[in-house]
Amino acid sequence: EFAQSLCDHPPNTLIAVNRTSEQAGTRECFRTLHRKASRLEPATAFRFVEIDGEEESTEKFDLLALAGRQK
Structure with missing residues (x-):
């Protein structure tokens, strides 16, 4: 019943x-x-914003390693 009630939202x-x-x-x-x-504007869950003039980060992330999985 509770899980089903989560589906009743707009x-x-x-x-x-x-x-x-x-x-x-x-x-x-x-x-x-x-x-x-x-x-x-339409309503969306996520929004991506590009910022002009900002340097690209030199940090690299390995999402599989962070999740504890092997490549």
Whole structure:
């Protein structure tokens, strides 16, 4: 029933979960975030912004290694 209730939210709703470990077990708190859509732009979950004049980072990240997986 609870999982099904998560599907009742309108499109473009972000559902956030916060999990904490307590002596009695794992506690989960949920909240919903709604974006007030502008009439001039569509509502999206993510936005990428390119910044002119900013130098490219020299740091390289190996996402597979960070996840503990081999290539």
